[in-house]
Each structure stands twice: as structure tokens, then as C-alpha cells.
């Protein structure tokens with residue numbers, strides 16, 4: 001909602017226009033003077049907010065930590081002291097919607113268990129705020145579509161927290177693939193996993209968004225999609241398994257493997273696991289292979305190809321700072337998000353198809369044509 005003048009806005013509101021497609025809050029926000037730095041509020045102060053996003057927001061140039069939303073009063077006190085957050089910018093899950101009246105906060109960053117992403121993204125958009133939402137975007141394609149719709153309706157931006165799209169190693173292997181510098185991709189193999197020894201975290205609780213395919217599997221799916229530069233046509237086969245049935249029960253997957261067929265009959269084998277540390281992406285091309293290992297961590301990424309070494313060292317939490325700076329710059333410049341909701345939706349459609357294939361023992365065709373209903 002970029003260049004609407006205050007006079008035109010008042011006229012529209014006074015006319016009681018029934019054609020308003022977005023909330024009054026987003027209209028009012030659009031009339032305020034342009035900011036040079038956006039205020040971000042983190043929702044959910046668990047591991048990722050505490051260890052990565054909070055520290056990253058001390059390094060960002062185009063945004064800063066303006067507020068927090070937490071259900072734990074003790075965390076509110078600790079974060080307030082550590083980061084000097086004003087009391088008026090601290091919310092809990094009940095009074096969260098009042099953020100609509102807070103001009104300090106431009107962006108809500110949803111860092112909650114996946115089952116809560118839909119609700120908090122929609123509440124944030126309806127409060128007139130831009131939204132960054134962590135991966136996996138949501139539990140089902142319908143939830144993703146509802147989130148995309150809510151942001152569109154309110155004319156707010158929606159970005160998914162796929163930090164690797166902003167990251168130089170990923171940008172470099174994508175450049176080699178997309179420019180066909182080693183010819184066409186012929187085959188791909190990707191694995192994303194770590195040993196998770198927790199027993200009752202949300203990652204081990206189906207209703208909260210648990211299961212390895214949602215959590216780490218989206219990295220392997222991203223590896224396959226970005227590494228081939230194509231969209232999969234079919235899940236040829238998939239298997240879910242566990243070596244710890246006392247933890248991974250009720251259909252929860254500890255390990256999932258799948259074969260994805262891409263255009264040109266290019267096959268990608270992916271593996272994701274909470275049982276072992278695995279982190280690599282091998283892209284076979286006509287004139288040689290790109291081998292990235294690790295390909296998806298927070299730092300220390302590296303790889304090689306016949307074109308040379310792929311190595312751009314940086315310290316943590318540079319990735320997260322870069323991602324938030326990029327996305328805030330895009331918002332301030334009225335540009336599309338580098339990783340919009342539609343990108344998260346693509347992966348959740350694939351997640352759904354992989355589970356369907358694993359449960360039925362059959363191949364599952366993917367409909368890649370539409371990002372809408």
C-alpha cells in the first residue's frame with residue numbers, strides 16, 4: 001500500500017467505501033512517515049529466537065528488535081533487561097492483537113511451533129503488520145493458503161524464514177545450476193538431519209507440528225528443488241521409519257527417505273532424520289558434480305565443483321541478520337519478498353505428497369501449476 005495520500009485515505013474512509021480489501025490499521029500505517037529501520041517483534045522466545053534471532057537483531061542495519069510476544073512472564077523480564085525493550089512493546093498471547101495500535105512494531109516474526117504458525121500469521125496480518133514466519137510454513141497447504149490470503153487482504157508482506165535463500169553458498173550453487181555452467185543436472189542426493197535426543201518436545205508431538213519431514217525434511221526438499229532448479233513432478237517412492245518407537249509413535253517419523261522425479265526424469269533422493277547427523281547436497285551435472293557439505297547449517301558451509309571451491313566464511317548469526325535485513329529492505333522499497341509464502345506452500349505440498357506416498361506405498365503425482373486455491 002505504498003503511495004496513498006492522507007487526503008485520499010480520509011476521503012475513502014469517510015465515504016465508508018465497501019471496496020476496502022485491507023484493514024484500517026494497514027491503511028493508517030501506510031500514511032505514517034517512511035522509516036529507515038523497521039521494528040521487529042519476535043513471537044515465541046524459544047531456542048531460535050534466543051540463540052539466533054535476538055543476537056542477529058543486534059547486528060542488523062535495516063531493522064531492530066522492537067518488541068516481544070511471550071507467554072512466560074520470566075522471559076519478558078529477562079528480554080526486557082537484556083535488550084532494553086520498552087514495557088509497551090511487550091505482549092502475551094492474549095493481548096497480542098493490541099499490537100495493531102503500536103507504530104513501533106512493523107513486522108511480526110512468528111517463531112512458534114509449526115501448528116501455531118497459521119493463527120499468529122493471520123492475527124499479525126489482521127493487525128496490519130508484515131509477517132516473517134519460520135519454516136515449516138504450516139501443517140497443510142490449506143493453512144498456507146489462508147496465511148497468504150490474510151497477508152494479501154491486508155496488503156502486508158509475508159516472508160518465510162528460509163535463511164539459505166539469502167546465503168552466498170546457496171546463491172553460488174544455484175548460479176552454477178541455473179546458468180548450466182556444468183551442463184544439465186542429471187541426478188541429486190541430499191540429506192538433512194541431526195540426532196535429537198528430546199522425548200517430549202513439539203518436534204516429537206504430532207499435534208504441534210512434529211515429525212522430521214516437517215522440521216528438517218523441508219531443508220532436504222529445498223536442496224532438491226534449488227539444487228535441480230526445477231519443481232518435482234512426482235514422489236516416486238517414500239518410506240518413514242523409526243529406531244525409537246517409544247518416542248516416535250502415532251505415525252510420527254524419525255527418519256524419512258523419498259525419491260522425487262523432476263522434469264527430464266531427473267531423480268532426487270532425499271533423506272531426513274532426527275536419528276543421525278547428516279548434512280550434504282550432491283548435484284550431479286553433465287560436466288561434473290557440485291558437492292556441498294555442510295550445505296544447510298548456520299555457518300561453516302562449504303562445497304566444491306570442477307569450477308573450484310565454494311567457500312564464503314562468516315560468523316554466526318550473520319545469516320539471520322542478512323535474511324532480516326534483506327526482507328526489511330524489500331518491505332521499505334516496496335519489493336516482493338525473496339522467499340514469499342508461495343515458496344513455503346510449495347514445500348508443504350511436497351511434504352503432504354511424501355507422507356501420502358509413504359502411507360500408501362504408491363507413487364504420488366504433484367500438481368505444480370497453481371499457487372492459489
Ligand code: NAD
Nearest residue numbers: 044045046047048049111112113114134135136161163202
Ligand atoms: P522452541 O521449542 O525452542 O521454542 C518454541 C517457543 O514457542 C517457546 O518459546 C515456547 O514457549 C513457545 N510456545 C508457545 N506455545 C507453545 C506450545 N503450545 N507448545 C510449545 N511451545 C510453545 O522451538 P524453536 O527451535 O525455537 O523453533 C521455533 C520455530 O523456529 C519452528 O518453526 C522451527 O522450525 C523454527 N526454527 C528455524 C530455524 C532456522 O534455521 N530457520 C532453526 C530453528 C528453529
